[in-house]
Amino acid sequence: MPKPLRVMMVEDSENDAFLTIRALTKGGYEPEYQRVETAEAMRTALREKTWDIILCDYQLPQFSGLAAIALLKESGIDLPLIIVSGAIGEETAADCLRCGARDWVRKSNLSRLVPAIERELQEVESRSKRKRAEEELSESRRLLVDMERITKAGGWEYNVATDRVKWTDEVYRIHGVLPSAYDPNNVHNDISFYAPEDRSIIETAFRDAVEQGKPYDLELRFINATGERLWVRTIGHPEYQGDHVVRVHGNFMDITERRKAEEALRTSEWFLKSTLDGLAYHIAVLDDRGEIILTNKAYCDFAERNGIEPRAVSEGINYLTACDTASGEHSQEAGPFAEGIREVLSGKHRYFELEYPCHSPDEKRWFCGRVTPIIGEGPRRVVVAHENITERKHAEEALRLSEENFRRSLTESPLGVRIVTIGGNTIYANLAILDIYGYVSIEELETTPAEKRYTPESFAGHEIRKEKRKRGDDVPSEYEISIVRKNGEVRHLQVLRKEILWDGEKQFQVIYHDLTEHKQAEEKVKASRLQLRALYKRLQKIREEERLLVAREIHDLMGGGLTGLKMDLSWLLRKLRDTDPHEVRDACQDKIASANALIDQMISEVRRISTALRPSILDDLGLIAALEWQLAEFTNRTAIPHEFTTTFEYIALDEHTAVAVFRIFQEALTNVVRHARATKVTVDLREGEKSLFTADSFVLEISDNGRGITREELLNRDSLGLLGMKERVLAFGGDISIYGEPGGGTSLVLKIPRRPGEAA
Numbered sequence: 138m139p140k141p142l143r144v145m146m147v148e149d150s151e152n153d154a155f156l157t158i159r160a161l162t163k164g165g166y167e168p169e170y171q172r173v174e175t176a177e178a179m180r181t182a183l184r185e186k187t188w189d190i191i192l193c194d195y196q197l198p199q200f201s202g203l204a205a206i207a208l209l210k211e212s213g214i215d216l217p218l219i220i221v222s223g224a225i226g227e228e229t230a231a232d233c234l235r236c237g238a239r240d241w242v243r244k245s246n247l248s249r250l251v252p253a254i255e256r257e258l259q260e261v262e263s264r265s266k267r268k269r270a271e272e273e274l275s276e277s278r279r280l281l282v283d284m285e286r287i288t289k290a291g292g293w294e295y296n297v298a299t300d301r302v303k304w305t306d307e308v309y310r311i312h313g314v315l316p317s318a319y320d321p322n323n324v325h326n327d328i329s330f331y332a333p334e335d336r337s338i339i340e341t342a343f344r345d346a347v348e349q350g351k352p353y354d355l356e357l358r359f360i361n362a363t364g365e366r367l368w369v370r371t372i373g374h375p376e377y378q379g380d381h382v383v384r385v386h387g388n389f390m391d392i393t394e395r396r397k398a399e400e401a402l403r404t405s406e407w408f409l410k411s412t413l414d415g416l417a418y419h420i421a422v423l424d425d426r427g428e429i430i431l432t433n434k435a436y437c438d439f440a441e442r443n444g445i446e447p448r449a450v451s452e453g454i455n456y457l458t459a460c461d462t463a464s465g466e467h468s469q470e471a472g473p474f475a476e477g478i479r480e481v482l483s484g485k486h487r488y489f490e491l492e493y494p495c496h497s498p499d500e501k502r503w504f505c506g507r508v509t510p511i512i513g514e515g516p517r518r519v520v521v522a523h524e525n526i527t528e529r530k531h532a533e534e535a536l537r538l539s540e541e542n543f544r545r546s547l548t549e550s551p552l553g554v555r556i557v558t559i560g561g562n563t564i565y566a567n568l569a570i571l572d573i574y575g576y577v578s579i580e581e582l583e584t585t586p587a588e589k590r591y592t593p594e595s596f597a598g599h600e601i602r603k604e605k606r607k608r609g610d611d612v613p614s615e616y617e618i619s620i621v622r623k624n625g626e627v628r629h630l631q632v633l634r635k636e637i638l639w640d641g642e643k644q645f646q647v648i649y650h651d652l653t654e655h656k657q658a659e660e661k662v663k664a665s666r667l668q669l670r671a672l673y674k675r676l677q678k679i680r681e682e683e684r685l686l687v688a689r690e691i692h693d694l695m696g697g698g699l700t701g702l703k704m705d706l707s708w709l710l711r712k713l714r715d716t717d718p719h720e721v722r723d724a725c726q727d728k729i730a731s732a733n734a735l736i737d738q739m740i741s742e743v744r745r746i747s748t749a750l751r752p753s754i755l756d757d758l759g760l761i762a763a764l765e766w767q768l769a770e771f772t773n774r775t776a777i778p779h780e781f782t783t784t785f786e787y788i789a790l791d792e793h794t795a796v797a798v799f800r801i802f803q804e805a806l807t808n809v810v811r812h813a814r815a816t817k818v819t820v821d822l823r824e825g826e827k828s829l830f831t832a833d834s835f836v837l838e839i840s841d842n843g844r845g846i847t848r849e850e851l852l853n854r855d856s857l858g859l860l861g862m863k864e865r866v867l868a869f870g871g872d873i874s875i876y877g878e879p880g881g882g883t884s885l886v887l888k889i890p891r892r893p894g895e896a897a
Contacts, residue, residue, distance in 0.1 A: 139162075140165060142168045142254070144190055147193035148172050149194065157247065174199060183208075183214060196222070217258070291311065302322050314361075328343070334358065353373045368391075369391055417524075418435060421520075456478070457478060492506075553573045554648055592621060614633065617631050630649045703737075706733050760795045771806050797865040798869075801873075801887060815842050820839050833891040845882055846876075847879070869889070
C-alpha cells in the first residue's frame with residue numbers, strides 16, 4: 138500500500154518536478170506536493186501546511202538552495218531538506234551539507250532519492266522520539282525539583298567504594314550552599330553542619346550504616362551555611378551487594394516548620410491546660426459520644442473532696458452514661474442535664490444551662506452547669522462547665538431581704554419618696570409624700586392636675602424637664618421645685634431623681650426633701666448679713682468722717698495756732714536782735730530758737746497724724762495717686778524698694794470703696810514690714826478678666842519676695858488684720874485672695890467690682 142508523503146518542492150521546472158514525483162511514486166510513496174520558486178512562497182507554505190520533507194533545486198532564477206536552507210533554519214521547523222540538482226559539484230554539495238542540507242541527489246540519478254528520503258524520515262522520527270524523551274526527562278527533573286522544593290526534602294547517596302557523595306538540589310538548598318561552590322564529598326565537612334550537641338549522633342548512625350548495614354531515621358538540629366538554625370530529618374538506607382554494603386542512600390528533609398508547629402501545638406495545649414486549671418469552674422471536655430477527653434484541676438479536686446472515685450470522672454469515662462445512671466439526693470437533675478448535652482452535641486441547640494442544688498452534709502450548695510460547643514473541623518465536641526453559684530444564691534437571698542428592708546425603710550422614711558415609670562405614672566408613694574402635699578391618698582394626688590400642684594414657675598420647669606426626657610436629652614438628676622399643698626400653702630422641695638430596679642424592671646425613684654424651713658432660715662440669715670454689712674459700712678463711714686473731722690480740727694486749730702505762735706516768736710526774735718544788753722538778748726534768742734524748733738516739730742507731727750488719719754491726696758487726686766504716695770512713704774520709712782505698674786491713669790471709684798481699698802493697701806504694706814522679711818514689694822493695678830459669667834472689675838495685686846505666708850497663718854482666726862481686710866472687701870462686694878509658698882513670697886489679689894458710671 139503506498140505510503141503518504143507530504144513534499145515541498147523548491148523547483149522552477151515543472152518537468153523536473155514531474156520526474157521527481159514519478160520517482161517517488163515508483164518508490165512506493167503517494168506524494169502530496171506543492172512547488173514553490175521564491176522565498177516568500179516557501180515561507181507561506183511552511184506557515185500554512187505541515188510537510189514531511191523538502192526537495193530543493195540548488196539554483197533557481199529568484200531563489201537558491203542555500204537561501205532555502207537559511208529560511209528553513211529561520212523558521213525553527215525540524216524538517217529534512219535534500220538538494221536535488223542536475224548541475225552541482227561535490228564541493229558545492231559539501232557546502233550545502235555544512236549549511237544544513239541532509240543529503241544531495243543528482244537529477245540524473247533519482248534512484249538514490251527514495252533511499253535518501255526513507256533514511257531521513259527515519260532520522261526525523263528518531264530525533265522526534267529523542268526530543269520527546271529529553272522533554273519528558275526534563276519535565277520529570279522539573280517535577281522532582283518542584284517536589285523537593287515544596288516538600289523541602291532532597292535525596293543523597295554515598296558510594297562506599299569511591300567514598301563519594303551525591304546530593305540533589307534541595308539538599309544543597311537546605312545546607313545553604315550552591316552546587317558550584319560546595320563539594321559534598323568530604324563527609325566530615327557534611328557532618329559539621331549539624332549542631333554540636335547532635336553531631337555525635339549522626340556520626341555514629343552513618344558509621345553503623347556503612348560498617349554494619351544499620352538503617353537510621355533521625356531528627357536533629359542543624360545550622361546551615363548562613364547561620365540559620367533548622368531542624369532536619371535525615372534517613373539512611375544501606376544497599377548491599379552480596380554481604381557488603383556498597384552504597385548508603387536516603388532522604389534529607391527540612392522539618393523546621395513542622396517542629397515549630399509541633400512546639401506551638403504543645404505550647405497551645407499547655408496554655409489551654411494551664412488556663413483551664415486556673416479557672417474555678419469544674420470543666421470537662423466531651424467528644425461526640427459523650428466521653429470525657431479532658432478535665433481541669435478544679436474538676437478533679439471537686440471529685441476528690443466529695444469522695445468520688447477518680448476513675449469515675451477521669452478521661453475515657455462516658456459522661457452521659459454517668460448522668461443516666463445517677464442515683465441519690467438531687468440525682469433528678471442529672472437526666473435533664475444529660476439531655477441538654479445531647480441536644481448541643483446534635484446541633485439542635487447552641488447552648489444549654491441548668492441551675493441545680495448539690496448540697497453536702499456540711500453546707501448547702503448550688504451549681505450552674507453550662508454546655509457550649511467547640512467550633513471547628515472534625516467530630517463535634519462540647520465543653521461542660523460547672524460553676525459554684527452558692528455565693529450568688531446567698532446574695533440573691535440577701536438581696537431579697539434587702540429589698541424588703543428597703544421598701545420598709547421607704548415606707549417609714551421622713552423624706553417623701555415616689556417610684557414612677559418612665560412615663561411619669563406613680564406606682565409607689567410613701568406616707569411622707571402624702572404629708573408633704575397634704576393629700577390623704579395616692580389616688581387623690583395623682584388625679585390632681587400637675588399645674589395645681591406646682592407654682593407657675595415650677596410648673597414651667599416641670600414641663601421643660603418632661604419634654605427633655607421625651608427627647609432623650611440630659612436632665613439634671615437634682616433640682617428644686619416649689620409646690621402648692623392642698624390647703625394652698627407653698628412649700629419648697631429639693632428633688633433627687635435616679636434610676637432603680639423595681640420588681641425587676643427599670644423605674645425611677647424620686648426623693649423629696651422639704652426645704653421650706655431651711656429656705657426661710659436662709660432668707661433670715663441673708664437679711665441679717667445684709668443688715669450687718671450695711672451697719673459695718675455705716676460704722677466705717679462714721680469712723681472715716683470722724684477721722685476727717687479730727688484731721689481738719691488738728692490741721693485748722695492746732696496747726697493754725699502753732700503757726701501763729703511761730704510767727705510771734707519770729708517777730709520777737711527779730712526785735713531782740715536790736716535789744717541791749719547783749720547777754721539778755723543772747724539768752725532770749727536761744728530760748729526762742731529752741732521753741733521755734735519745737736514748734737516746727739509739732740507742725741510736722743500734726744501733718745503726719747492728719748495725713749495718717751485721712752490722706753488728703755486720696756480726696757484730691759484719687760486712688761492711684763494715693764497708692765503711689767503711700768508706696769513712697771513706705772520706701773522712705775523702711776528702705777524696702779518698690780515697683781508700681783498700672784494700665785490706668787485714673788480710676789473713678791465711689792468714696793467708700795476708694796477709702797476701703799486704700800485701708801486694705803495700708804494694712805498689706807504693714808504686714809510686709811511686720812512679718813514678711815522682704816527686700817522688695819511689687820504692686821500691679823490692672824483690668825480684671827472678662828467673661829460671660831463675671832462682672833467687670835479692677836484687680837490690685839500686692840506681692841513681696843519674703844518668707845511666704847503659711848497655711849496656719851491664713852487660717853488663724855485671731856489675725857485681726859486679715860479679718861479687717863476681709864470685712865472691708867465684703868462691704869463693697871469685692872473679693873480677696875491671699876496665697877504664698879515658704880521662701881517664695883506672699884501675694885494678695887484684691888478684685889474691685891466696677892459699678893455703672895465708674896470708669897478708668
